[in-house]
Amino acid sequence: MTTGAELSRLSLNQRTTASWSLPEAIQGCVDAGLGAIGIWREQLAEVGFDEGCRLVADAGLRVSSLCRGGFFTAADPAEAQAAEASNREAIDEAAGLSAATLVLVAGGLPTGDRDLQAARDRAASAIERLVPYAHERGVTLGIEPMNPIYAADRGVISTLGQALDIAERFDTADVGVVVDTFHLWWEPGVADQLQRAGERIVSYQICDWITPLPADTLLARGMMGDGHIDFPTFTTSVAAAGYGGDVEVEIFNADLWAAPPASVVDTMVERYLRLVQPYLT
């Protein structure tokens, strides 16, 4: 039997159990004894913001992250303005949920645009424009570097080092980094970058890198222990950097989505207790 203390830092990101509505996911967390949940804006909108906030509070769960803001790389001014407006709404929601962070995914290259550096610069500028608004509302923005497999079409910020280069332009309370094992496990010198990040780490997301990579790269993530990532070593580095927050399991995978969600939660609890939790302190 697991005790409440052992699972107190474990969080279920809603994408891991994609077929569950927000109320179902909240109930699933409570049933499993988890301490937190990672919420997606789309599922929050389905139940309505006020009702979502009430459900989370009544369940006694922390919100380890709100997913997602970002998608900042449009070169078209109208699109860039729409993205900024959407991010402000996301900041309001993160504030209402007392989320530990609003996860920012940079976005990819606009169609036909091959200037990666310019796209990266636009993402950094967009973050800079959001900081005062987030600061007023007490929301910490979390820049998520993404595996280079997504550099063209989803996230132009590719390494923890690069994310920190942007985050360090701002106060630690305003801008941090999201550390996801799937995105960063391969990064040369990642242990040093985690040490550098220190209290900038606002989210620790976990899932595995599996091979052969599933055909749809957006659904290419695996359950911890099913792939190549050394979770004990990576987690030890995250803990050594001083991270004391929740550990969020975020797995996009069609096979998992076809399985009964409660059994997926059972598996993630078992893997967490074996591969991650013992290395958190």
Next chain:
Amino acid sequence: MTTGAELSRLSLNQRTTASWSLPEAIQGCVDAGLGAIGIWREQLAEVGFDEGCRLVADAGLRVSSLCRGGFFTAADPAEAQAAEASNREAIDEAAGLSAATLVLVAGGLPTGDRDLQAARDRAASAIERLVPYAHERGVTLGIEPMNPIYAADRGVISTLGQALDIAERFDTADVGVVVDTFHLWWEPGVADQLQRAGERIVSYQICDWITPLPADTLLARGMMGDGHIDFPTFTTSVAAAGYGGDVEVEIFNADLWAAPPASVVDTMVERYLRLVQPYLT
């Protein structure tokens, strides 16, 4: 009409026209007016080493690379020894062909092994053991950093910076780096790393990053101009670093392999002349 001078630095890597035997590929290069060919050991073995050397010499082609050595990451001593023996044979072949470099692909994680750092260290040690042998035969080893998409199962050296950290332990004449746009286009600060590489660049391989990524990630490469890579900018950086060697088109792609090889060569010539050749000097 294209002139010989415009195509004198263009090289066909055999993998781009996988259905051609070595004699057919050599003839294809001659017919198209190319200056060089990138040869694979498997196709060389089909015709025999001596005959292969004779065919290349008679055609007046340079060998821009011999593919491939490496696959160094076995933890098992017998496997590591077998890899070393195979690499010595590859060095002999590269010497016989006067190849500009022997391309070294590091290899992936052994089955069930999650210690990426140890695998990287084994690759570096294996290179160190090969250097005296390569030096005696006048062969420059070329470390090929690979896109992190292959970090688990093919190449644990993931960035140009990381490849240079290894290469710089040795004389420039002995160990260089292979710069492949597919592997490196996303790397933060890659222009600086190319400048740092300077005369360590022993091969410039080109192909595009296309999305959605084809289901088989080993065949995920695209023809220049079909994807997201900014070839003029990347090529300008390679030229600014002082690279004056051949430009090798290496594309693993099932659709291209199904097309008539001569038409693939025509397309690569057209794309090279438009996107790469004008930026080489």
